[in-house]
Amino acid sequence: MNRVTKPFLIQAGTVLLCMMIWEAIVESRLLFEGIVPSIFEIMKAAWLQISTGFIFPHLLVTMYEAFVGFALAACLGIAIGIALGVEPFLRRVFEPLILYFAATPKIILYPIFLMMLGAKFESKMAMAGVSAFFPIVINATVAAAGIDRIFIKVAKSVGASSFQTFTRVYLPSTLLPVFTGMRLGMGAAFVGAILGELKVSNAGLGFIIIQAFNHFRIPEMYASILLTFFLAASVNFAMTLMSARLRRFAY
Amino acid sequence: MKDSAPILEIRNISKEYPGVTAIDNVSLKVHQHEFVSIIGPSGCGKSTLLEIIAGLLAKTSGEVFIKGHAVKNTHASIGIVFQQESIFPWRSTLENIEFGLEMHGVSKQERRNKSRRMIEIVGLQGFEDRYPGELSGGMKQRVAIARALVMEPEILLMDEPFGALDEQTRIILGEELLRIQQEIGQTILFVTHNIHEAVQLSDRVVVITARPGKIKATISVDIERPRTSEVIALEKFGKLVGKIWMLLREESLKGFKQTAL
Numbered sequence: 477m478n479r480v481t482k483p484f485l486i487q488a489g490t491v492l493l494c495m496m497i498w499e500a501i502v503e504s505r506l507l508f509e510g511i512v513p514s515i516f517e518i519m520k521a522a523w524l525q526i527s528t529g530f531i532f533p534h535l536l537v538t539m540y541e542a543f544v545g546f547a548l549a550a551c552l553g554i555a556i557g558i559a560l561g562v563e564p565f566l567r568r569v570f571e572p573l574i575l576y577f578a579a580t581p582k583i584i585l586y587p588i589f590l591m592m593l594g595a596k597f598e599s600k601m602a603m604a605g606v607s608a609f610f611p612i613v614i615n616a617t618v619a620a621a622g623i624d625r626i627f628i629k630v631a632k633s634v635g636a637s638s639f640q641t642f643t644r645v646y647l648p649s650t651l652l653p654v655f656t657g658m659r660l661g662m663g664a665a666f667v668g669a670i671l672g673e674l675k676v677s678n679a680g681l682g683f684i685i686i687q688a689f690n691h692f693r694i695p696e697m698y699a700s701i702l703l704t705f706f707l708a709a710s711v712n713f714a715m716t717l718m719s720a721r722l723r724r725f726a727y
Numbered sequence: 728m729k730d731s732a733p734i735l736e737i738r739n740i741s742k743e744y745p746g747v748t749a750i751d752n753v754s755l756k757v758h759q760h761e762f763v764s765i766i767g768p769s770g771c772g773k774s775t776l777l778e779i780i781a782g783l784l785a786k787t788s789g790e791v792f793i794k795g796h797a798v799k800n801t802h803a804s805i806g807i808v809f810q811q812e813s814i815f816p817w818r819s820t821l822e823n824i825e826f827g828l829e830m831h832g833v834s835k836q837e838r839r840n841k842s843r844r845m846i847e848i849v850g851l852q853g854f855e856d857r858y859p860g861e862l863s864g865g866m867k868q869r870v871a872i873a874r875a876l877v878m879e880p881e882i883l884l885m886d887e888p889f890g891a892l893d894e895q896t897r898i899i900l901g902e903e904l905l906r907i908q909q910e911i912g913q914t915i916l917f918v919t920h921n922i923h924e925a926v927q928l929s930d931r932v933v934v935i936t937a938r939p940g941k942i943k944a945t946i947s948v949d950i951e952r953p954r955t956s957e958v959i960a961l962e963k964f965g966k967l968v969g970k971i972w973m974l975l976r977e978e979s980l981k982g983f984k985q986t987a988l
Contacts, residue, residue: 626813629783633807634827648817
């Protein structure tokens with residue numbers, strides 16, 4: 477058995493074991509009777525959501541909100557993060573503020589977003605954006621502050637402009653840690669968007685989960701949760717693949 | 728004394744930090760095709776001096792002239808190679824060497840041509856597309872040297888470029904440097920704490936005192952060029968090493984006491 481298949485088999489086995497325990501609880505009717513459906517019922521509901529095409533508009537809405545919020549957060553977060561990393565004075569002033577705000581649950585801002593941006597996509601994008609911003613800006617700051625000074629000296633010695641130093645030295649040398657921040661930020665963007673949908677919305681994965689809950693359509697609720705999980709997992713997986721390609725430059 | 732204007736002239740350079748004088752009134756001339764080494768005990772400010780000449784560090788007083796023109800800040804006619812690993816890990820050998828040309832907006836074709844020629848000169852053929860992670864310490868320094876030389880600087884400053892390498896690699900790379908210098912007639916100002924290296928490479932060795940660094944003596948190395956590392960076996964070589972050590976010994980002891988404080 478080689479190094480790749482063995483961990484994979486153990487992973488698959490673990491998932492299978494969990495599913496069996498789940499089924500055993502359902503079948504035994506000892507715990508959570510009536511509120512934990514059988515895995516087969518959940519699969520059936522999930523298949524129905526997919527085959528009827530019901531899930532797709534909601535999926536798209538959530539992805540749209542999360543991606544737009546994430547993109548805005550990434551642009552701002554990387555630019556601000558590197559600026560703070562480069563300039564010790566700016567870092568001294570703003571880093572504490574950012575760290576305090578990062579530790580605050582962003583959902584407290586949601587009523588403000590709802591009032592300012594309405595109950596549709598925009599308020600969820602804002603939620604996704606503020607959620608994604610902090611892991612991105614914090615990682616970019618740390619990465620830029622920790623850059624090897626010798627690289628800056630080299631750039632200076634050949635007469636590189638500040639802009640060139642930013643694009644040719646700071647960006648590539650902080651690529652990996654910045655990308656790690658972006659991965660965390662992407663996860664946070666989905667949390668933000670779906671949290672917003674769960675509270676006030678008329679579309680999106682969070683919306684159909686809370687709808688199913690409100691109408692006590694339990695298998696449907698689990699199916700939507702499962703599909704949301706798969707979406708988040710596959711986005712993260714895609715970003716993992718991307719970072720593996722970036723690792724070519726790792727040092 | 729040569730008649731032609733020196734490539735590099737520094738006049739009365741001083742550098743003071745609060746409470747400490749690092750460099751005290753150093754003046755020096757380096758002529759075309761010359762190889763001059765600066766040697767001194769650790770902490771004597773020799774690297775500081777080099778960074779001041781390169782325009783990377785502000786000086787307290789004094790002036791730097793390139794071919795008679797006063798220069799401030801960094802200057803295209805001054806190349807520098809550092810002791811630490813300084814080549815960019817995210818760029819291949821070729822891309823690293825092209826860096827300076829790229830910053831100056833040189834066309835891609837010209838960049839490639841110049842860099843490929845430089846790769847031949849420093850002997851990195853076959854490693855053009857390798858990344859620094861795949862290169863040995865000696866090869867990385869060759870890349871750093873090529874990256875500086877490709878800019879065709881009037882003078883190349885080298886700050887203990889082989890300091891992090893083992894003794895044998897250091898001697899071989901020194902020999903390579905002699906060959907390269909011969910080939911393109913490069914003027915070089917070299918900082919080292921290694922007496923053998925200074926004698927193997929230089930036309931003149933400038934001995935710097937312990938802090939505050941000032942010039943203690945200048946020794947001419949009258950060993951014929953072209954040289955290889957075989958000069959190490961010459962009687963003259965041993966005598967020069969001995970002579971420089973006698974000058975350095977006192978300073979090293981002083982420097983040792985300073986750092987022990």
